[in-house]
Amino acid sequence: MSPGSKQPRKPCIVLGVTGSIAAYKAAELVRLMMRKGWDVSVVMTSGAMEFVTPLTFQTLSRNTVGTGLFDEKEGWHPEHISYADRADLLVIAPCTANVIAKLAQGLADDLLTCTALATRAPVLVAPAMNDGMWCHPATRANVELLQSRGVSFVDVGVGELACEREGAGRLAELDVILMKAEAILKSK
Ligand SMILES: Cc1cc2nc3c(=O)[nH]c(=O)nc-3n(C[C@H](O)[C@H](O)[C@H](O)COP(=O)(O)O)c2cc1C
Secondary structure, eight states, X not given: OOTTOOOOOOOEEEEEEOSSGGGGHHHHHHHHHHHTTOEEEEEEOTTGGGTSOHHHHHHHHTSOOBOOTTOOOSSSSOHHXXXXXXXXXXXXXXXOXXXXXXXXXXXXXXXXXXXXXXXXXXXXXXXXXXXXXXXXXXXXXXXXXXXXXXXXXXXXXXXXXXXXXXXXXXXXXXXXXXXXXXHHHHHO
């Protein structure tokens, strides 16, 4: 790059983290995204904060973490609109059955779901849940509806689940989530 020429803008990823037992894996996902040179902003649901603290994500992402719809941190601009407008890609990993259902219905009762409804960026969902929740007809219908609207999904893993059962519903491997995110960014 010649002296004085502008650095290309880093892709901005808004990473939604929800209340799954797999929420701790999102910390490593942030590290892998940072290594790619992406600008990562994490938005957590209150469920996610039962499992991991915002401080973990704030430190790893070197960015403030969005936690509450009504906790404005800076300026007058609604935070969910800032996240929605800033995102080149919204990744939700891990994504609970609850958030999948909210996205399918267009519900917007927290910072993450408001951001998801407001954004024009592509959305990538990496679900994680118990096999019963994953196979439930309600979840199946919600996933199909979201896919028909252009939301991308990372396939769940099959194997040992946190509830000591074997089945489908594990969070996909982090490198698979990362590869899918990269492919979406490249195709934009
Ligand atoms: C120990 C524990 C583990 C849970 N793990 C999951 C999970 O992996 N996936 C899921 O969909 N829900 C899981 N839940 C249920 C969610 O936390 C619950 O539906 C919550 O309302 C989700 O909130 P959120 O979707 O706003 O983050 C778990 C609950 C508990 C107590």
